[in-house]
Amino acid sequence: MRRHLNTLFVTLEGAYLKKDGAAIDIRHEGKSRLRVPLHNLDGIACFAWDCSASAALMAACAEANVSLSFHNPNGKFLAASNGFTTGNVLLRREQYRRADREEDCLAIASHLVAAKIANSRTNIQRALRDHGTKSIDRMDTLRMTSDALYPKIRSALVAEDVDSLRGIEGEAAACYFLGFSSMLTGCEGEFAMKGRSRRPARDPINALLSLAYTLLMHDCRSALESCGLDPQCGFLHKDRPGRPSLALDLMEEFRACLADRLVLTLINRKQIGRGDFQKEESGAVLLKEAARKKVYAAWQERKQTEILHPFLNEKTTVGLLPHLQARLLARLLRGDLDGYPAYLQK
Amino acid sequence: MYVLIAYDVSTKTPSGQRRLRRVAKACLDYGQRVQNSVFECKVDPAQLVDLKTRLLSIINVDTDSIRIYNLGSNWQRRVEHHGAKESYDVDGTLMV
Numbered sequence: 108m109r110r111h112l113n114t115l116f117v118t119l120e121g122a123y124l125k126k127d128g129a130a131i132d133i134r135h136e137g138k139s140r141l142r143v144p145l146h147n148l149d150g151i152a153c154f155a156w157d158c159s160a161s162a163a164l165m166a167a168c169a170e171a172n173v174s175l176s177f178h179n180p181n182g183k184f185l186a187a188s189n190g191f192t193t194g195n196v197l198l199r200r201e202q203y204r205r206a207d208r209e210e211d212c213l214a215i216a217s218h219l220v221a222a223k224i225a226n227s228r229t230n231i232q233r234a235l236r237d238h239g240t241k242s243i244d245r246m247d248t249l250r251m252t253s254d255a256l257y258p259k260i261r262s263a264l265v266a267e268d269v270d271s272l273r274g275i276e277g278e279a280a281a282c283y284f285l286g287f288s289s290m291l292t293g294c295e296g297e298f299a300m301k302g303r304s305r306r307p308a309r310d311p312i313n314a315l316l317s318l319a320y321t322l323l324m325h326d327c328r329s330a331l332e333s334c335g336l337d338p339q340c341g342f343l344h345k346d347r348p349g350r351p352s353l354a355l356d357l358m359e360e361f362r363a364c365l366a367d368r369l370v371l372t373l374i375n376r377k378q379i380g381r382g383d384f385q386k387e388e389s390g391a392v393l394l395k396e397a398a399r400k401k402v403y404a405a406w407q408e409r410k411q412t413e414i415l416h417p418f419l420n421e422k423t424t425v426g427l428l429p430h431l432q433a434r435l436l437a438r439l440l441r442g443d444l445d446g447y448p449a450y451l452q453k
Numbered sequence: 454m455y456v457l458i459a460y461d462v463s464t465k466t467p468s469g470q471r472r473l474r475r476v477a478k479a480c481l482d483y484g485q486r487v488q489n490s491v492f493e494c495k496v497d498p499a500q501l502v503d504l505k506t507r508l509l510s511i512i513n514v515d516t517d518s519i520r521i522y523n524l525g526s527n528w529q530r531r532v533e534h535h536g537a538k539e540s541y542d543v544d545g546t547l548m549v
Contacts, residue, residue: 110497113544113545113547114547115547115548115549116546116547116549117548117549118548118549119549122549127481128478128481128482130481130482133549135549140549141541141547142485143485143541143547144481144482144484144485144494144495146496146500147495147543400548403546403548404546404548407545407546411544
């Protein structure tokens with residue numbers, strides 16, 4: 108069983124990561140800043156323009172199953188280092204075969220989408236329960252969103268083809284994000300949000316969401332890699348060169364419960380405020396560096412929360428969820444499971 | 454589990470100095486140096502066996518000694534730090 112290990116975030120410009128014995132040594136201007144044994148880590152994520160790593164470190168990471176990825180400071184994925192392709196080729200072949208068959212894609216994708224919508228709705232319902240009574244307007248919006256999402260869960264499960272499934276997903280997402288800012292408490296004036304916008308994010312919430320999704324993406328991708336699946340070959344997302352479609356598929360069920368909840372918590376607890384953002388002339392809204400660090404720290408903390416996995420009935424940490432779900436997906440492809448048990452948050 | 458490793462290696466001879474360096478290196482592969490010859494390592498039982506074997510193969514049992522303190526998995530409340538050279542928390546947020 109894989110254990111939950113720590114992720115190392117590097118945000119220091121000019122950092123050089125090198126291997127030192129069985130540890131990673133982060134050097135900056137000729138001085139060692141931090142030295143951590145590799146066996147205590149399961150991921151290294153660099154968020155800086157000017158950050159480099161030695162080939163020896165990349166090799167050691169590949170061997171120790173530590174995912175090493177590079178992002179720009181705003182979280183956009185740039186590159187990741189991997190060793191030779193590992194894992195079970197038979198499993199991957201089966202993955203490609205199923206991805207080629209429309210009905211198999213639909214069988215997996217419908218569960219992913221249904222779980223995504225159900226988890227989004229759980230967020231809305233939780234907001235309604237916890238602080239819905241504070242204003243009538245908000246209660247109405249939340250209730251309306253929740254009611255609109257409910258039938259979509261069912262229609263996702265009985266969708267006839269993947270294209271209509273994508274349509275249902277799009278509608279549900281649009282509806283959910285319209286109600287998203289109603290889940291904020293006491294600071295709606297500061298944070299307005301009119302639906303999802305990305306590349307660039309046009310308001311603070313979108314900027315936060317994008318960063319949180321990037322972090323989730325890093326974890327989903329490495330989870331798939333470590334289970335021997337090909338993160339590029341998806342069931343719901345179409346193949347496109349360079350796009351980690353399966354990782355995006357796997358992300359769907361976690362977006363609401365991991366990323367969205369994190370964003371809501373950060374804002375509702377006032378850990379991040381309006382002053383943590385800067386607006387570019389292009390209309391893009393970016394997070395300032397100190398705020399980004401807060402997000403990384405909150406993400407790491409969230410990953411250590413212990414929960415009970417509803418399907419496996421096992422105590423685990425939030426950080427291991429992508430790994431467990433990737434394993435269940437592999438079990439499905441191997442024929443040990445009849446359907447994909449997507450993760451549903453309580 | 455979390456273990457604390459402290460050692461005394463006699464450095465009267467050149468080979469002793471070599472042993473000292475090798476012991477430190479072995480410990481550095483598994484944990485962090487918190488004081489000159491004191492290390493804290495977060496290891497699983499298998500890794501601890503590896504580390505112990507490696508250390509025992511380096512030291513000279515007539516002149517050197519190693520002490521390993523097991524702090525268990527609930528170690529946070531068993532460790533207190535005062536003064537300079539703050540160490541990092543291996544379970545906390547690691548960010549530079």
